[in-house]
Amino acid sequence: MIMDKEKKTMLSCVQPSGKLTLGNYLGAMRNWVGLQDDYNCIFSVANEHAITVRQVPAELRRNTLEVLAQYIACGLDPQKTILFIQSHVAAHAELAWILNCYTMFGELSRMTQFKDKSARHADNVNAGLFTYPTLMAADILLYQADYVPVGIDQVQHVELTRNIAQRFNNLFPNTFTMPEAYLGKVGAKVMSLQDPAKKMSKSDDNTNSFILLLDKPEDIMRKFKRAVTDSDNRIVRAEDKPGVSNLIGIYALATNQTPEQVEAEFEGKGYGDFKTACGEAVVEMLRPIREGTEDLLKNKDYLEQVYKEGAQQAAYLARKTMDKVHRKIGFVAK
Numbered sequence: 001m002i003m004d005k006e007k008k009t010m011l012s013c014v015q016p017s018g019k020l021t022l023g024n025y026l027g028a029m030r031n032w033v034g035l036q037d038d039y040n041c042i043f044s045v046a047n048e049h050a051i052t053v054r055q056v057p058a059e060l061r062r063n064t065l066e067v068l069a070q071y072i073a074c075g076l077d078p079q080k081t082i083l084f085i086q087s088h089v090a091a092h093a094e095l096a097w098i099l100n101c102y103t104m105f106g107e108l109s110r111m112t113q114f115k116d117k118s119a120r121h122a123d124n125v126n127a128g129l130f131t132y133p134t135l136m137a138a139d140i141l142l143y144q145a146d147y148v149p150v151g152i153d154q155v156q157h158v159e160l161t162r163n164i165a166q167r168f169n170n171l172f173p174n175t176f177t178m179p180e181a182y183l184g185k186v187g188a189k190v191m192s193l194q195d196p197a198k199k200m201s202k203s204d205d206n207t208n209s210f211i212l213l214l215d216k217p218e219d220i221m222r223k224f225k226r227a228v229t230d231s232d233n234r235i236v237r238a239e240d241k242p243g244v245s246n247l248i249g250i251y252a253l254a255t256n257q258t259p260e261q262v263e264a265e266f267e268g269k270g271y272g273d274f275k276t277a278c279g280e281a282v283v284e285m286l287r288p289i290r291e292g293t294e295d296l297l298k299n300k301d302y303l304e305q306v307y308k309e310g311a312q313q314a315a316y317l318a319r320k321t322m323d324k325v326h327r328k329i330g331f332v333a334k
């Protein structure tokens with residue numbers, strides 16, 4: 001892919017910290033596919049971020065390739081878009097170090113994700129977990145990204161990235177492009193099927209709470225049948241019906257309808273019919289992604305070609321920013 005000067009740049013990443021969920025797809029990847037023609041797009045698999053919590057090495061390796069394969073199976077096209085693995089471009093860790101020196105302890109302490117994850121992994125509150133947002137800032141600023149398409153939970157990190165960029169640019173003018181979070185119009189928050197007050201999360205202990213992109217059809221059907229609803233049996237969105245509202249949102253996205261159309265379709269019908277219809281629609285939406293991913297994972301040579309070419313292109317762009325940063329801060333040129 002050649003960067004088109006007329007187009008703005010989009011960058012985002014997913015951590016290979018587990019198996020991707022329907023939430024990741026509807027909140028992130030599905031929205032990215034439609035951006036590829038209008039923006040210079042760069043999408044990476046953030047394996048350096050993933051090790052801020054303990055990973056089993058063989059699983060991390062497998063999950064990293066699986067995320068890359070899922071990017072492609074979801075419709076990200078390596079001919080149009082740069083796809084790569086974060087650790088293959090050393091500049092991410094290099095810039096993160098420099099940005100650490102321009103980021104305040106107090107700023108990092110305020111990050112909600114740090115507070116959540118340090119509570120959940122109280123036995124391993126490591127320095128990487130704390131400085132995670134400066135690595136994310138490096139991911140974004142290295143490519144002079146204009147937009148960062150993410151779910152609502154990541155907006156705070158993008159705001160911090162802006163503060164770091166601003167501070168840096170005040171000291172060293174015209175170093176970084178000021179990035180902005182880009183929220184998809186739909187699917188920004190898919191909720192857990194078991195506790196609709198929580199977001200659907202791949203790290204949830206209850207496997208019935210999430211749908212994985214690679215789940216078998218019978219598992220998807222079972223999880224929808226068990227999804228938490230309420231006792232009044234009406235298929236309408238309401239604040240006191242978070243479970244049903246979440247299912248209506250998912251079904252609407254899976255069948256390309258508005259939530260109003262879904263409510264009309266199921267007027268007078270019961271939860272049993274609705275849950276079956278949700279399961280079937282999601283099975284059909286995910287079928288090509290699951291089958292495509294399985295095929296790609298059998299073709300490791302192709303995946304290797306994609307991530308090697310992606311890393312080469314990314315490294316070229318990253319190097320330009322690193323040279324500029326080194327010059328600005330007073331590092332002697334090599």
Ligand code: ATP
Pocket residue numbers: 013014015017023024025026027028149150151152153154187188189190191199200201202203204
């Ligand atoms: P975890 O589930 O372990 O907390 P995560 O899925 O939130 O991790 P990532 O895999 O890095 O973390 O997220 C990738 C992208 O998917 C991010 O842009 C995030 O905002 C989005 N995302 C994750 N979960 C959801 C969800 N339930 N609804 C909408 N978007 C989501």
Ligand code: LTN
Pocket residue numbers: 011012013014015046049135136139140148149150154157
């Ligand atoms: N922090 C994000 C993943 C991530 C990211 C990024 C997103 C790492 N680097 C750069 C956007 C841009 C997460 O946990 N979902």
